[in-house]
Amino acid sequence: MRPIHSAFISIGLIFSFNAYSAPYVPQSDAEILARVPTRLDPEARALAALRQQLGKAPQNLDTAVSYAEEALKIGHARSDPRYYGYAEAALAPWWATDEAPQRVLVLRATIHQFFHAFDAARTDLDRALARNPGDSQARLIRATVLQVQGHPDKALADCEQLGAQVEALISTTCASSASSLMGRAKRADALLGFVLDQSKPNATDARLWAETLRAEIAERLGQTTDAQAAYRRALATMDSLGVTDAYLLAAWADFSIRHRQNNAVIERLKGLTDIDNLLLRLTLAEHAASGHNETFVQHKNMLDARFAAARQRGDAVHLREEAMYQLHLNSNPPSALRLAQQNWKTQHEPIDALVLVEAAQATHQTDAATPVQEWMHETGIEDERLNAALGAVK
Amino acid sequence: MKRWLFTLALLASTAVQAHKPSDSYLQLKVEAKTISGEWDIALRDLEYAIGIDANGDGAISWGEVRAHRDDIMAYAMRGLKIEAGSESCSLSVSDLQIADHSDGAYAALILTGACATAPKRITVDYDLLFDLDPTHHGLLNLDFGGTQTAIFRPDLRRIEFHENGGTAWSTFLQYLHEGLWHVWTGYDHMLFLGGLMLPAVLRRTRHGWLPAPKLGPALLDTFRIATAFTIAHAFTLSLAAMGVISLPSRLVESLVAATVVFAGINNLFPMAYRGLWQLAFFFGLIHGAAIASALLELGLPSGQRVLALLAFNLGVEGAQLTIVGLVLPISFVFRYSPLYRRAVVILGSMVITGIGLIWFVQRAFAIHLISFGS
Secondary structure (H helix, E strand, C coil): CCHHHHHHHHCCCCCCCCCCCCCECCCCCCCEEEECCCCCCHHHHHHHHHHHHHHHCCCCHHHHHHHHHHHHHHHHHHCCHHHHHHHHHHCHHHHCCCCCCHHHHHHHHHHHHHCCCHHHHHHHHHHHHHHCCCCHHHHHHHHHHHHHCCCHHHHHHHHHCCHHHCCHHHHHHHHHHHHCCCCCHHHHHHHHHHHHHHCCCCCCHHHHHHHHHHHHHHHHCCCHHHHHHHHHHHHHHHHHHCCCCHHHHHHHHHHHHHCCCHHHHHHHHCCCCCCHHHHHHHHHHHHHCCCCCHHHHHHHHHHHHHHHHHHHHCCCCCHHHHHHHHHHHCCCHHHHHHHHHHHHHHCCCHHHHHHHHHHHHHCCCHHHHHHHHHHHHHHCCCCHHHHHHHHHHC | CCHHHHHHHHCHHHCCCCCCCCEEEEEEEEECCEEEEEEEEEHHHHHHHHCCCCCCCCEEEHHHHHHCHHHHHHHHHCCEEEEECCEECEEEEEEEEEEEECCEEEEEEEEEEECCCCCCEEEEEECCCCCCCCCCEEEEEEEECEEEEEEEECCECEEEEECCCCCHHHHHHHHHHHHHHHHHHCHHHHHHHHHHHHHHHEEEECCEEEECCCHHHHHHHHHHHHHHHHHHHHHHHHHHHCCCCCCCHHHHHHHHHHHHHHHHHHHHCCCCCCCHHHHHHHHHHHHHHHHHHHHHHHCCCCCCHHHHHHHHHHHHHHHHHHHHHHHHHHHHHCCCCHHHHHHHHHHHHHHHHHHHHHHHHHHHHCCCCCCCCC
8 A cells, every 4th residue: 555545544534445446246056155143053053042032022231131141241252343343233232321230331441442441341341340340250251351451460450359259260361461561471381380380281262271371481582492382282173172363363463473483373274264463373374484476465365355345444453453564564663553552552562562663674763663662661572573673673 | 150150250350352343334424315234243243133043054045045035124213314404314125235344244134225314414313233242333334415423322313414524625606606505596686686687788877778878887786786786695694603793583584675676666666776786775774684594494514614604705706696697688689679678677667666566565464375486
């Protein structure tokens, strides 16, 4: 995309229909156009049953909450925003009121933060916790939101209050995640290793999360061999759970590309082009493997269309990924910097900082990296990638 | 407490949007009275809203889409309305096809419709899927003179669009055209001007009408009349259009009819000989207030009010001058003909007076005498 074009889009004045192709009449009635859940899909059936119930009594709080929870469960598993929308629709009678029931507040916060409305999520969670300080679900979500917003100290305070209400692996992972961003990465990692050893060895979501975190901590500390082993363990847990964890896969892919293991990334992600973040990593790996072949061009065009669609909608969910795309794939550092700065306003995870510093370096704007330096100083975060990138800026 | 909800919370920071949220793509083109367009709605959304996967095998085939053609059309069209002013425009689906977007196949509804008259502004009401998925957006690309875009959301379901909401040049052309058109189709202004101009190639003397010896002075006289008229009505027109003055339309319209009567009678029983341009100026003030009603109906584009007013006035003046330019040379040629003086001037003025009188009675007393547009 040319700078002038993106400038127009950024002020929201003009958009054209992206990837628009003329309508057509399919060749035959048998042609398959779209995939949806089958009638036998247990999750889809459960949701359909609740939907029917809700249709009869849309004001019934229990039914609405059950439906919303089921929708969020599916939406989370498939990373599909439509289900978050369905959940919101079910909560419509309580959606706009501050005095929403406790369960609605927590679900509403979950939906808000999925759409990166972090402040709205915080407001709901603050209210929920003021009403019931013992609501560990609300506290856990608030801890994660606070961490995404770059406040590990406040996140840690929430994690420490989880206490005995949740299993040890969850509360430890919560606390370690926060403290690893506060200059205590080694201790956090040791604690995680200890608790993982104490827990049952079978694959669970909590174990997957803890193992992913260990890999990330090792990577930040520059312990490449440990990180590689930890990522491998986490991927094995994910495989035995039979799920696709886009977060883990993206973190592992970034790590692997950084260490020139592009083919491994291509091999694992080539079938996951549905997921925008993974399509980006796949294309980055293809780019780094210097294979500017047909597949690469096709994937780059797909990415282009996805970002254009998100922009057209007015969404700011993909800012970080789009910045990476502009920086590494589209040779447009000024655009990358603008996106990274916009992203930094709402998100303060290490990868957000990294993208911003890299964009600052590419545009030779030393000042642009200053907010990251200040944040690092404030939190005490240890990150070899960030140190190296900041060294290159100067 | 459900276990997965904890997981959900733990993984909250890792939430990744794999799929695009629900959007529909609405393309509309308004050309004169005609509306055409295409509306792409995701098959996934239609499946959730009305159910298309009849056999429940998780695959939506073209055959299944075709089988639900009527349901899809009915469901979609409940969610889209276009109004021009207070009138609804017709809108229907002429064909159902498939369109591919970055996230899969969409039903492409080919739209056709019409408004009663060529609209200057339209209102689009969009209400699709919002009840099922409040994160749904409707992305509109509207070709209405120029291209305009908008996004419909649950909190923004009704949007008004003005023709050409675009460049200064397109605004200028639009309002120039409106000004020209208003005079060409506004019989009362035509008749008034005609009444003033009929004897323009003649010179009034104590002995009646005599032919003017030269075209030049006759043209100059007429030009003076038309311009004085224009300057005057530009003045009141601008004041009225900017909302500085506001006169009751019944009074204004009645006065306009009275000026037509006066113009006719003045040719038959001269009350004013010279300085007809001063009279035209005075009457122009009245006509300006009347023309303003047309402009008020059209509306002035915010940010381009002065430009639009200027263009409209230039259009009005242009229309008048073309009439003068067409009529005057012909009447000049025939000025020695007694037929012209008697039949055209006298008879014409009588007709003008008559019509003016009828309008006056109709407008002033709200009595319907004849159907004759004004």
